Amino acid sequence: HRRDPAQLDLDFAPRPRDAEELFNVLCGLGLRTIRRCRLTRNRNVMVSFGGGELRVHEGYLNAPTRVLEAIVTFVEGRTRADRRAAQQLIVGFPVRTPRTPVRREGTHADDEHIVDELTVWHRRYNMRHFNGRLRAIDIRVSRRMKSRLGHYTAAAPGEPAEIAISLAHLRKHGWEETLHTLLHEMVHQWQDEAGHTIDHGATFRAKARHVGVAPLARRALSAKPGRGLGFSTVNRRAARQG
Ligand SMILES: [Zn+2]
Structure with missing residues (x-):
């Protein structure tokens, strides 16, 4: 042959x-x-x-x-x-790093309806604030996330980008605050897709103001000293840049 x-x-x-x-x-x-x-x-x-x-x-x-x-x-x-x-x-040579299942927890079955609701809001906010230009994204509700409210993770080989939202945050602060967190993470998504650094710098603040996210909104779920930054985005790109 x-x-x-x-x-x-x-x-x-x-x-x-x-x-x-x-x-x-x-x-x-x-x-x-x-x-x-x-x-x-x-x-x-x-x-x-x-x-x-x-x-x-x-x-x-x-x-x-x-x-x-x-x-x-x-x-x-x-x-x-x-x-x-x-x-x-x-x-x-394309190195394929095996998926590391420990890194991402799945959404608990009981929280799937929250994911559905957040996904609807993602679409809505996307139209309202980003001209519908953001990509559809995986949203996850996390039961492990205790000190952070939400988290945007950029895509990596074999792993799509995602927004994670803390269930503890939703329970403690309610829907309105949680949607605010979603929008905050969507500003990070926008930074990523527009090729900006993912951080809370000037680009973030300008966009956040534009979409109505309090640019300096900070709230910690657990009051650990020195860890007052409630919103935290740690991903490869941010990590690399310190
Ligand atoms: Zn942030």
């Missing part, structure tokens, strides 16, 4: 399953100066080495041989051009 280019990528050598097997495969491909291999999950670093140790993102366990060869060249390559070409091959 015909082989298409995608199939040429496939080779049928058994895939390494852990750091040690990967190390053995890489040694078979010419790795010399490395003594041990460690797998990482850091999405920002695909491959790095130093002190005799090679750190490789676990997603490369599934990489085809030519990508593994590139990792070897990245370490052992004689010329800068060789190493740069290898680097491009390495980062060109």
Whole structure:
């Protein structure tokens, strides 16, 4: 049968399953100066080495041989051009980070009607304040969220963006406040989709004023000292920028 280019990528050598097997495969491909291999999950670093140790993102366990060869060249390559070409091959391989189910709790079945209601309000606010331009988004009601009212999370590979709303917040402060929180998180959604930094800076404040969100509204669910900021948005982008 015909082989298409995608199939040429496939080779049928058994895939390494852990750091040690990967190390053995890489040694078979010419790795010399490395003594041990460690797998990482850091999405920002695909491959790095130093002190005799090679750190490789676990997603490369599934990489085809030519990508593994590139990792070897990245370490052992004689010329800068060789190493740069290898680097491009390495980062060109789509690393799939496994979904981490611990990161996101699902909405409790008893709270689904709240999600439905919030979804209706998301649509309504979208038309009213954003010209209907925001994307439809997953909304989740969280029973775990105790110190925060709401949370916008930007999309990541394999994970869509979402807005989470604290159930404790709804119980304690009621619908009106909760809808206010939804709108607050929608301003973060707007920041994200418009390519702005997700924060509470000048862009946020201007938009918040425009849509009628109190720009400095702060309220904590648990009065932990030093954690007065009720609204909190922590996502990769914000985290990266501190
Ligand atoms: Zn916020």
